[in-house]
Amino acid sequence: MNTSRSNRVLLFSGHMIDAPNRESPRFPPELEPAVAKAIHDEIDALDTSASDIAISSGACGSDILFAEDVLARGIALRMHLPFSEAEFIDKSVSFADADWTGRFANVASRAQRFIATEIPGDTSAGEDPYERTNMRMLDEALSLGGNDVVLICVWNGQGGDGPGGTKHMVETVRAKGGEVRWIDIRRL
Template sequence: MPVIAVTGHLDLTPATARAVRAALDALLAARPAAELTGVSCLAPGADTLFADAVLARGARLVAVLPGPAYPDPQATAAERAAFERLRAAAHRVLVLPAPLLDPAAYVAANEELLRLADELIAVWDGGPGNGPGGTADMVAAARAAGLPVHVLWPPGSARTGG
């Protein structure tokens, strides 16, 4: 039973989010829902799009949360509502013990995602990233571990942050 983890950018433009969701739907459609488990930290952007796509297929969702204070207190009301909806729909929720949501907490969450996963989907523009715990860091760790990595960055995609 394949377990697919996700990593990706938080700051997708609306058009990019629509294109990524379509690409996720197409990628997941090739897999029987009864044999699929998706693993996500339920962050805004790529993680949320992936979790919604997994649930829309009728597959299982496992949430890995970096710490009990997650999501970040600076999350918008819409981000917090999406997080709560997905957390409630998850088949399993793993809450890691990090007391602070710092880079180490996100690195630990990524390590748990990779421990559970058979492959990784990365919604990633290929950039160098923001350091430990970020998308580029996660892709490098997955490749170093020998996991297959599927990079999704549809033509014309952009981030709101740059």
């Protein structure tokens, strides 16, 4: 780990683990070990330090794998949720299995959490909560890290199941000239 430079901000976005009834696989559960290793290796390649900051959401799958890895390194995690914790767990965690709910609780208890509905002025009528959360995470990353922000993403290179997914985050970071480190899930 590097201890001689200023803080770097690791921004993260990635696919959720597939629901049991998902028609076309994107992140099947059997890929979990390979995705966890790829995230770990990508963070290793960045020469991180405990003074760095990680920003992510907390959905089952790659968000939680990223959170577990950075927390194990002593990196502070700032977790953004688009809804109340209970609603977020219902929509983005518990559909996978009870293990993910427990893992979410573990990382959430060790993270600084930001819930969009609890932040004054953070909701607009008709605005997609997932896109809003992506923008909030990116804005925070830029305010904390300046030019030293890196987006790590676990992505299949395609649009998601709705607005505000990994594609949205990748496109937004690239449009702002940010660094994107893409873990292509199709190659794992």
